[in-house]
Amino acid sequence: QQQVKQSPQSLIVQKGGISIINCAYENTAFDYFPWYQQFPGKGPALLIAIRPDVSEKKEGRFTISFNKSAKQFSLHIMDSQPGDSATYFCAASTTGGFKTIFGAGTRLFVKA
Amino acid sequence: GAVVSQHPSRVICKSGTSVKIECRSLDFQATTMFWYRQFPKQSLMLMATSNEGSKATYEQGVEKDKFLINHASLTLSTLTVTSAHPEDSSFYICSATGNTEAFFGQGTRLTVV
Secondary structure (H helix, E strand, O other), rough: OOOOOOOOEEEEEEOOOOOEEEEOOOOOOOOOEEEEEOOOOOEEEEEEEEEEOOEEEEEEOEEEEEEOOOEEEEEEOOOOHHHHOOEEEEEOOOOOOOOOOOOOOOEEEOOO | OOOOEEOOOOEEEEOOOOEEEEEOOOOOOOOOEEEEEEEEOEEEEEEEEEEEOOOOOOOOOOOOOOOOEEEOOEEEEEEEEEEHHHHOOOEEEEEEEOOHHHHHHHOEEEEOO
């Protein structure tokens, strides 16, 4: 099922810094790329998502950059806060059915 | 946003018994639901696709006779872990698809003792 590769596995960022997580996919049929935030013991929560017809999407402190030709996309968290400390998963699916394939996850820790 | 409810949130069962987990879409109809399993500090691995009124489609390596899935209505899918063993202990998460995205439940922590 490893059709979505995510890096880094873990990330430590100072408060106020920028957190960057990268993902790459293989299946060109994917046309929906969400990012999920997960806290321990909870289900994943949708953070932000992008479709391949745009190269960037910004919502508050969260930005997705998308490179269709390279089949890569990344999440940038600006002004990172301790409350952002969580595990982040990139994912990919098709809008035809939303069968979602997840990346391996990145454990982010924001130091106060 | 749309709400997907899972029940129970936690369950402890004895080895050899069966456990049923429910996934409900509360404010929309979901023709398709998905079941995932997540081991500690790992990603969500898709187990099966549950289609209303038809047999579930299982991912490679997932035992269909062990993980029984029933999708009897447009708002309810159930996963039954049969003859559970300690290695089945995991976090099970469902998702239900709306028109624009997939919505995830809060997960069920299964512990088999």
